[in-house]
Amino acid sequence: MNREVYKFLVLVAIVLLCPLAVHEGYILNVLVFVGIHTMLALALNLLLGYAGQISLGQAGFFGLGAYISGILTATHGVNPWLAMGEGAVVVTLLAFLIGFPILKLKGHYLAMATLGLGIIIYIVFNEAVDQTGGPSGLSGIPNLSLGGIIFDNDLKNYYLIWTFVLLSMGLALNLVHSRIGRALRAIHDSEVAARVMGVNARLLKVQIFALSAGLSAVAGSLYAHTMTFVAPASFGFNFSVELVTMVIIGGLASIYGSLLGAALLTLLPELLRAFQDYDIIVYGLLLIIMTMYMPGGLVKGVPALFSAIRSRLKRKPSAHA
Amino acid sequence: MLEIRGITQRFGGITALEDISFSVAKGDITGIIGPNGAGKTTLFNIATGIYSQTKGQIFLDGVDISRIPAERLARRGLVRTFQNIELFGTLTVLENVMLGLHTQSRCGMLACMTKMPWHIAEERRIRTKAMVLLEFCGITNLADQVAGSLPFGKGRLLEIARAMATAPRIMLMDEPAAGLNNRETNELALLIRKIRDAGVTVVLVEHDMELVMDICDRIVVLNLGQKLAEGTPREIQEHPAVIAAYLGEG
Numbered sequence: 001m002n003r004e005v006y007k008f009l010v011l012v013a014i015v016l017l018c019p020l021a022v023h024e025g026y027i028l029n030v031l032v033f034v035g036i037h038t039m040l041a042l043a044l045n046l047l048l049g050y051a052g053q054i055s056l057g058q059a060g061f062f063g064l065g066a067y068i069s070g071i072l073t074a075t076h077g078v079n080p081w082l083a084m085g086e087g088a089v090v091v092t093l094l095a096f097l098i099g100f101p102i103l104k105l106k107g108h109y110l111a112m113a114t115l116g117l118g119i120i121i122y123i124v125f126n127e128a129v130d131q132t133g134g135p136s137g138l139s140g141i142p143n144l145s146l147g148g149i150i151f152d153n154d155l156k157n158y159y160l161i162w163t164f165v166l167l168s169m170g171l172a173l174n175l176v177h178s179r180i181g182r183a184l185r186a187i188h189d190s191e192v193a194a195r196v197m198g199v200n201a202r203l204l205k206v207q208i209f210a211l212s213a214g215l216s217a218v219a220g221s222l223y224a225h226t227m228t229f230v231a232p233a234s235f236g237f238n239f240s241v242e243l244v245t246m247v248i249i250g251g252l253a254s255i256y257g258s259l260l261g262a263a264l265l266t267l268l269p270e271l272l273r274a275f276q277d278y279d280i281i282v283y284g285l286l287l288i289i290m291t292m293y294m295p296g297g298l299v300k301g302v303p304a305l306f307s308a309i310r311s312r313l314k315r316k317p318s319a320h321a
Numbered sequence: 322m323l324e325i326r327g328i329t330q331r332f333g334g335i336t337a338l339e340d341i342s343f344s345v346a347k348g349d350i351t352g353i354i355g356p357n358g359a360g361k362t363t364l365f366n367i368a369t370g371i372y373s374q375t376k377g378q379i380f381l382d383g384v385d386i387s388r389i390p391a392e393r394l395a396r397r398g399l400v401r402t403f404q405n406i407e408l409f410g411t412l413t414v415l416e417n418v419m420l421g422l423h424t425q426s427r428c429g430m431l432a433c434m435t436k437m438p439w440h441i442a443e444e445r446r447i448r449t450k451a452m453v454l455l456e457f458c459g460i461t462n463l464a465d466q467v468a469g470s471l472p473f474g475k476g477r478l479l480e481i482a483r484a485m486a487t488a489p490r491i492m493l494m495d496e497p498a499a500g501l502n503n504r505e506t507n508e509l510a511l512l513i514r515k516i517r518d519a520g521v522t523v524v525l526v527e528h529d530m531e532l533v534m535d536i537c538d539r540i541v542v543l544n545l546g547q548k549l550a551e552g553t554p555r556e557i558q559e560h561p562a563v564i565a566a567y568l569g570e571g
Contacts, residue, residue, distance in 0.1 A: 171434040178433035178440065179447070182420050186409045193407035196369060197487060198395030198424035207430060253411070 028154035035161035037262035041246040043215035049252035052188030054111045057118030061213040063235030065220025074140045084221035095213030099206035125232035137231030144225045157226045251297025260298040322347040328377035337363045339546045350523045352533040355543035361526040398490035406476045410469030418451035421486025458482040474505040494525040
């Protein structure tokens, strides 16, 4: 069997079996967040890692998905699945339209423009009090349900979210190993040469931006329906930056890297609780050390670390002999 | 086949090209030569839709292509290579050539994401075609290497294979021999002839006079943005203005 398929099946098995090892609701809840963050990091990685286009407004799309789902279901009584679909479609189209002017920009200018976009969306969440409930948030969002099963506890949510994670990872893996994925990486390497080869770089960048926004919106809907409450604070600029950090720490242009980065940055604050007030310092130091010594991200750095340790272990006995 | 008509290009106050006109016959290998700064690469950038000229037109088989953006020219059968090879460094050699086949495949994002049967079939077709082109350029053994790690000479061959993948009718090559050693330059000459024999019209900008005189059917000489002369290699070699420009006589 194909190596890619094999790797993916191992991941599916780990995801399925994980709840057997951990029963605590608290840990499952953290894993739900790992899942949502993975989807978001994945969405950003398609744009940033593959096409080489930065977005500092991803939290905005995430929030739009969450709020569209929340408002439609909690205020207007729409079916949650329908609301999720609507959120995804609206955000994808919105990003598609905004993408045309915004993706003409490059580098720092694109970063500024997407940052502005994220901030505008954040302000709307705060100010459109009638619709969003303003800074105090929107509550009473119903859980998703499927054929009589209501996703209302940590275990069910875990399986719900991770089904979506695996699905989006599978689709993304297919995409990056196709002509579209090649074209995205080609644009990243040399946009001029890609255009000369007949790649419509401008359209493709807009398309991947829209796809990235749409996937973030789905993650937002899932977030809204599992938490049953949304507030603007979860969708601010800081979170957009955290997503960029996840992608870079995990590994640019790597689907599995998105998972690793999201997992590390979600689990690390929990693990660092032991340091109490100093946790944020340790957190920052770890990130600095990792970017310095693992420039390819965890996905390249960890295997390199293992092989380095292995070769050192092999050398030691021979030195004694 | 390709007709340059009255091309003028100004960058601010500098005139890079002044009223350049000449035409390229189908099936010929045409060389464009001239000292540094003559405007050769600028002319290529205009012809391939990367710059927009100040004045003039470029016709490909009678159609004015001078305002058509680069990405739409590949479908019309015009392709180029770059002076400082522009490979896709993170892609493998094979993937680089497969990218050249981008316009000959059409699966959209949805079909690619869901791995539809027709997408798998298309992918297989492109891969086979790309392998044939690697063979054509003699780099089959490098197929799975990352393009960024290739030595310069091999990179040049890959760039040509990738350009051939677009099924061009005309190929513009910007200094294909730059940075190559003697043996590699000889191989390149053979390859360029092979490309012409495959039915592709070739235009090349080149500094290596031996190569140009050896393989070109016609030569156009530019100097300081103006056309100095045009003719067969023999005519050019004996042209007084060309000799003056190259030897620096006033």
